[in-house]
Amino acid sequence: MNENDVREKLRPFVINELIRNPKYNLKDDEPLITGGLIDSFSLAYFGVFCEDTFNIYIPDTDLTVANLDTLNQMVDRVMRDLK
Amino acid sequence: MGRSRKPLWGFAPPWVRIPPSPPIMTKSSTLRLRFPFGQTLLLAFLILVLLSALLEVAARQFLDDYPTAIGSANLDLDVKIYALDQLVAEKGRVDCIFFGSSVVLNGIDPDRFALTYREQTGEDLICYNFGMLALTARTAGVLSEILIERYHPRLLVYGLTIRDLAAGASDANRIYQDVTRTPWIRYQRGEFDVEGWLADHSHAYRHYLAYRSWISPTFASRLSDFTDAPPSGYVPFHATRALDWNQIEAPLYFEHFEIDPADWQGFEQLLATAGTQLVLLEMPLPSQLLAKFSGGAEAYAASIDSFAAAAAAKQVPLWTTTHLNLIPDEDWAEDAHHLNNAGAQIFSAWLAEYLAQAVEHGQLRF
Amino acid sequence: MNIVTLSFAAFVLVVLALYYLLPRRPQNILLLGASYIFYATWSIEFPFILFAVTLVSFVLAQRLQPTETNATERRRWLWLGIGFNLFVLVLFKYAGFFVDDITARLSSWGLTHTEGLEILLPIGLSFYILQAISYLIDVSRKQLPASTDMIDFALYMAYFPKLTSGPIERARAFLPKLNAQRIVDNDQLARSFTLIVVGVVRKLVIADSLAAMIPAAYYNAPGTLSVVNLLTYALAYAFWLYNDFAGYTSVVRGVSGLFGIELSPNFQQPYFARNFTEFWNRWHITLSQWLRDYIYFPLSRALIRRNPSRWNVWNILLPPLVTMLLSGLWHGTGWHMVVWGGLHGLYLVGERLFGLWRPAVAPQKQPRWRQVFAIGVVFTLVVIAWVPFSLTLPHATEFARRLTLDRTLHRPSVRVLVVIFISLWIDWVQYRRGGNEIVFLRWPRLVQATLLALALLAIFLVTQATISPPFIYQGF
Numbered sequence: 001m002n003e004n005d006v007r008e009k010l011r012p013f014v015i016n017e018l019i020r021n022p023k024y025n026l027k028d029d030e031p032l033i034t035g036g037l038i039d040s041f042s043l044a045y046f047g048v049f050c051e052d053t054f055n056i057y058i059p060d061t062d063l064t065v066a067n068l069d070t071l072n073q074m075v076d077r078v079m080r081d082l083k
Numbered sequence: 084m085g086r087s088r089k090p091l092w093g094f095a096p097p098w099v100r101i102p103p104s105p106p107i108m109t110k111s112s113t114l115r116l117r118f119p120f121g122q123t124l125l126l127a128f129l130i131l132v133l134l135s136a137l138l139e140v141a142a143r144q145f146l147d148d149y150p151t152a153i154g155s156a157n158l159d160l161d162v163k164i165y166a167l168d169q170l171v172a173e174k175g176r177v178d179c180i181f182f183g184s185s186v187v188l189n190g191i192d193p194d195r196f197a198l199t200y201r202e203q204t205g206e207d208l209i210c211y212n213f214g215m216l217a218l219t220a221r222t223a224g225v226l227s228e229i230l231i232e233r234y235h236p237r238l239l240v241y242g243l244t245i246r247d248l249a250a251g252a253s254d255a256n257r258i259y260q261d262v263t264r265t266p267w268i269r270y271q272r273g274e275f276d277v278e279g280w281l282a283d284h285s286h287a288y289r290h291y292l293a294y295r296s297w298i299s300p301t302f303a304s305r306l307s308d309f310t311d312a313p314p315s316g317y318v319p320f321h322a323t324r325a326l327d328w329n330q331i332e333a334p335l336y337f338e339h340f341e342i343d344p345a346d347w348q349g350f351e352q353l354l355a356t357a358g359t360q361l362v363l364l365e366m367p368l369p370s371q372l373l374a375k376f377s378g379g380a381e382a383y384a385a386s387i388d389s390f391a392a393a394a395a396a397k398q399v400p401l402w403t404t405t406h407l408n409l410i411p412d413e414d415w416a417e418d419a420h421h422l423n424n425a426g427a428q429i430f431s432a433w434l435a436e437y438l439a440q441a442v443e444h445g446q447l448r449f
Numbered sequence: 450m451n452i453v454t455l456s457f458a459a460f461v462l463v464v465l466a467l468y469y470l471l472p473r474r475p476q477n478i479l480l481l482g483a484s485y486i487f488y489a490t491w492s493i494e495f496p497f498i499l500f501a502v503t504l505v506s507f508v509l510a511q512r513l514q515p516t517e518t519n520a521t522e523r524r525r526w527l528w529l530g531i532g533f534n535l536f537v538l539v540l541f542k543y544a545g546f547f548v549d550d551i552t553a554r555l556s557s558w559g560l561t562h563t564e565g566l567e568i569l570l571p572i573g574l575s576f577y578i579l580q581a582i583s584y585l586i587d588v589s590r591k592q593l594p595a596s597t598d599m600i601d602f603a604l605y606m607a608y609f610p611k612l613t614s615g616p617i618e619r620a621r622a623f624l625p626k627l628n629a630q631r632i633v634d635n636d637q638l639a640r641s642f643t644l645i646v647v648g649v650v651r652k653l654v655i656a657d658s659l660a661a662m663i664p665a666a667y668y669n670a671p672g673t674l675s676v677v678n679l680l681t682y683a684l685a686y687a688f689w690l691y692n693d694f695a696g697y698t699s700v701v702r703g704v705s706g707l708f709g710i711e712l713s714p715n716f717q718q719p720y721f722a723r724n725f726t727e728f729w730n731r732w733h734i735t736l737s738q739w740l741r742d743y744i745y746f747p748l749s750r751a752l753i754r755r756n757p758s759r760w761n762v763w764n765i766l767l768p769p770l771v772t773m774l775l776s777g778l779w780h781g782t783g784w785h786m787v788v789w790g791g792l793h794g795l796y797l798v799g800e801r802l803f804g805l806w807r808p809a810v811a812p813q814k815q816p817r818w819r820q821v822f823a824i825g826v827v828f829t830l831v832v833i834a835w836v837p838f839s840l841t842l843p844h845a846t847e848f849a850r851r852l853t854l855d856r857t858l859h860r861p862s863v864r865v866l867v868v869i870f871i872s873l874w875i876d877w878v879q880y881r882r883g884g885n886e887i888v889f890l891r892w893p894r895l896v897q898a899t900l901l902a903l904a905l906l907a908i909f910l911v912t913q914a915t916i917s918p919p920f921i922y923q924g925f
Binding site for chain 1: 587590592619621724726730738741742743745746747749750753754757759768769797801804805812813814
Binding site: 112113114115116117120122123124126127128129130131134135154278291292295296297298299300301302 | 468469473476631632633634635638639642657658661662663664708709864894895897898899901902903905906910911913914
C-alpha cells in the first residue's frame with residue numbers, strides 16, 4: 001500500500017467519522033486537533049481504524065496532538081509502520 | 084531513545100545483563116553565560132529602591148492619620164504601642180505607664196488616676212495603661228526596658244498578682260514567644276534584624292504592618308483594634324452580675340503555687356530596670372478568691388511579701404493592697420480575677436492618692 | 450524542605466555550584482544524590498520507599514525486553530510490575546484511611562496502644578508511582594528499551610525538582626535528556642528566572658493570600674455563610690488551587706532549567722478553556738496525558754473494537770467516567786473525590802453527546818461572544834466541581850442547600866477579587882501569546898524591570914503578612 005492509498009482511506013474516515021461533516025473540505029495540512037475540528041480523545045477511533053484497515057498497532061502514547069494533528073501526519077505515521 | 088552502552092559511572096544490580104558500552108561523550112561545560120547579563124535584575128533593584136523611597140516619602144507626607152504597627156505576632160503589643168505613640172504624639176510626653184497583665188488592663192483607668200492626682204497635687208500627669216492579656220514577668224522583663232528607652236516615662240508602675248510568677252500560668256510562654264520573636268523587639272534588644280530595622284525606621288513599612296492582616300478573613304475587626312484603641316489604653320469591664328462563689332474555680336496555680344524560674348528571671352530583669360522610677364503594685368483580688376489559695380489569704384500575702392522583699396533588696400517599692408480591702412464585693416468582673424469599671428475607678432483613685440502621699444513624704448522621687 | 454523557601458533556594462544554589470563544575474555523567478550522580486538528600490529532608494524513611502519502587506521497576510523492566518522472555522511471560526512480568534506499584538500506592542496512600550478505622554475499633558475494645566499502626570504518606574508517592582507504571586508499560590510496548598543504567602533510571606524517578614508534585618514525566622522523553630548535552634546560556638537563565646519569579650508570585654502572592662482569605666467556616670460550616678461569601682470563597686478556592694499548583698510547577702520548571710533539563714509544562718491557563726476536553730489539556734497536563742494514554746485510550750480502544758459505533762452507549766459513557774473516577778481516587782480517598790471525578794466524567798460525556806448531533810466547529814472559529822460564553826460555562830461548571838473537591842460531602846450538601854435558602858445580598862470581598870484579578874491578568878498576558886509562560890521576556894527591559902521590582906515588593910509584603918502553607922498537591 002503506498003502513501004496515496006493510505007491517504008485515500010484515511011481522508012473519508014477523518015471527514016465522516018471524526019469531523020462528522022461529509023461536506024467538509026479538508027486540507028492535507030489542516031490542523032485537526034489544535035484547529036478544534038476534532039478532540040484528542042477521538043484519536044482512539046483513529047487507533048482502532050488503523051488496526052482494522054492497515055493491520056498496524058499504533059501505541060496509545062503515540063496518539064497525541066503532536067504526532068497526529070494533520071492528515072499528512074496521520075499518513076506519515078501509518079506509512080512508518082507499513083514500511 | 085535507545086542506549087545500548089554502559090556509561091562509565093553506571094552500575095546496575097549484578098543480575099541485570101548490560102550490553103557492551105561504546106566510548107562516552109567528552110565532558111563539556113553546562114554553564115555558558117555571556118557577559119553582560121543580569122542588567123534587568125540590576126535595573127529592577129534600582130527601581131525597587133526608587134519605589135521604596137517614593138513610598139516612604141508618601142507615607143511620611145500623607146499617612147500620619149493612619150495606623151502603624153511594629154509587626155508583632157501578638158496583636159495586643161502592636162495596638163498598645165500604636166496607641167501610646169499616638170498619645171505621645173498628641174501630648175508630647177507620657178509621664179507614667181501602668182504595665183502588667185489583664186488585671187492592670189481592666190484595673191487601672193489612667194484618666195481617673197490623673198484626675199485624682201491633679202486634685203491632690205495640682206500637677207497634670209499624662210498616663211497610659213500598657214496592660215496586655217496573659218502577660219507574666221518573663222515578658223515584662225523584656226518589655227520594660229524597651230518602654231523606658233522609647234517613651235522615657237517618669238514612673239513605671241508594674242501591677243502584679245501571684246500569677247505573674249506562677250508556674251503553669253496559661254499562655255505565659257506563648258505571649259513570651261510571640262513578643263520575643265517580633266523582629267522589632269529583637270532589633271530593640273540589640274540584635275540586628277532587617278525587618279526589625281525596617282519596622283523601626285520606615286514609616287511606610289510600619290503603616291503596612293498595621294494593615295498586614297489584609298489576607299485574613301477577620302481583617303476588618305483586626306483593623307478596628309487599631310482605629311478603636313482606647314487612647315488611655317484602659318479597657319473597662321462593665322459587669323453587673325453578682326458573683327456566685329460556689330461556681331467559681333480557682334486557677335491551678337492557686338492549688339499548688341510554685342515560682343516559674345523563667346518568670347523569676349524576668350522579675351529580676353524588671354527590678355534591674357534603670358532610667359525611671361519603678362513601682363511594683365499588688366493588684367487586688369477578691370478575698371473569697373484568696374481564701375481558695377492553698378494555705379489561704381495569709382499564704383497568698385506571704386508570697387507577695389516575699390516578692391516585696393526581693394524588690395526591696397533592689398530598692399524597688401512593692402505596694403501591697405489586698406489587706407486594705409479597697410474593693411466592695413459587687414465591683415469585681417464576672418471572672419472574679421479582674422476589677423470591673425466601678426472597682427477600677429476606686430482603685431485608680433486610691434492609687435493616685437497613695438502616690439501623691441508617697442511623693443509628698445519623699446518616699447518616691449517623682 | 451518546601452520548594453518556595455529560602456532553604457530550598459540555598460540548597461539549589463549549592464547543588465548548582467557543584468553541578469556546573471562537573472562533566473555530564475557525574476552531574477547525574479550529583480543530581481541523584483541531591484534528590485535523595487532532598488527527599489530525606491521530608492522524612493528519613495521516604496528515600497527507602499522511593500528506592501524500593503525504583504529498584505523493583507528497574508529490574509522488572511529488564512524482563513519486559515523482547516529478547517529476554519516470551520510474550521506471555523512478559524505480560525506476566527508487566528502485571529507484576531504494575532501490581533507492585535499499585536500495591537505500594539494503595540498501602541501508603543489509602544491504608545491510612547483503613548488504619549484510622551482499625552485504630553478506632555481497637556480503641557473501642559480498650560486497646561489504645563496503636564502508635565505503630567500509623568502509616569506515613571510519602572510525599573510525591575502518587576507522582577513517582579505513575580512514572581514507574583508508565584515506564585513499565587512503555588518498555589513492554591517496545592516504545593523504549595529498558596534502561597540499563599540504574600543511576601539514570603533512579604534519577605528519572607527521583608529528580609528533585611519534580612519529585613514532590615510532578616510534572617509526571619515519561620521515561621521516553623526524560624531519559625534522553627539525561628544523556629543530552631545541557632546548556633545553560635543567557636537565554637536559558639532568563640527563561641528559568643522568569644518561570645521562577647512567575648511561579649513564586651503565583652504561589653506566594655496569589656495562592657497563599659487567597660488561602661488565608663478563605664475562613665475555616667467555608668470548610669467546616671458553609672451553612673453559616675451568606676451566598677455572596679460562599680460564591681466568593683468558592684472562586685477564591687478555584688484560583689488558590691490553580692495558582693498553588695501552577696506556581697509550584699513554574700518554579701520547579703525554572704529550577705530544572707538552571708540544570709539545563711527541561712520539565713514538561715503542566716498548566717496552560719485552564720480557566721480560559723472553551724470545553725472540557727480543552728480544560729483537561731490545560732489543567733495538570735501531565736496527569737491528564739497519563740490518564741489518557743494508560744486508561745482512557747486502552748479502554749476506549751477495547752470498547753471500540755467490540756462495537757465501533759459512535760452511538761454505542763458504553764463507548765460514550767465508560768471511558769470518560771472511568772478515567773475521571775480514577776482521577777478522583779488518585780487525588781484522595783473519600784466519596785467527595787468520587788463525586789468530583791464523577792462530575793468531570795459527566796461533563797465530558799455531556800460534551801461527547803452534544804458533539805454527536807453537531808458537526809464540529811473549531812472553538813477559535815466561533816464568534817467571540819460564543820467563545821466567551823463557553824469559557825464562562827466551563828469555568829462555572831469547574832468551580833461547581835471544586836466544591837465537593839474541597840469540602841466533605843455533608844459540607845458540600847450544606848453549601849448547596851445554603852445557596853437555595855439564603856437571600857441576603859452584600860458587597861463581595863474586594864481583596865479576594867483583586868487577587869483573582871492579578872491571576873487573571875497573568876493568565877491573559879500568557880494566553881494571548883499562545884500560552885507562552887515567559888512572554889514577559891519579549892517586553893521592553895524597563896517594563897520587565899518594573900514588573901520584577903513590583904513582583905519582588907509584592908512577594909516581600911505578602912511574606913510579611915502570612916506564613917506560607919505547604920503546597921496543596923503534595924498531599925495527593
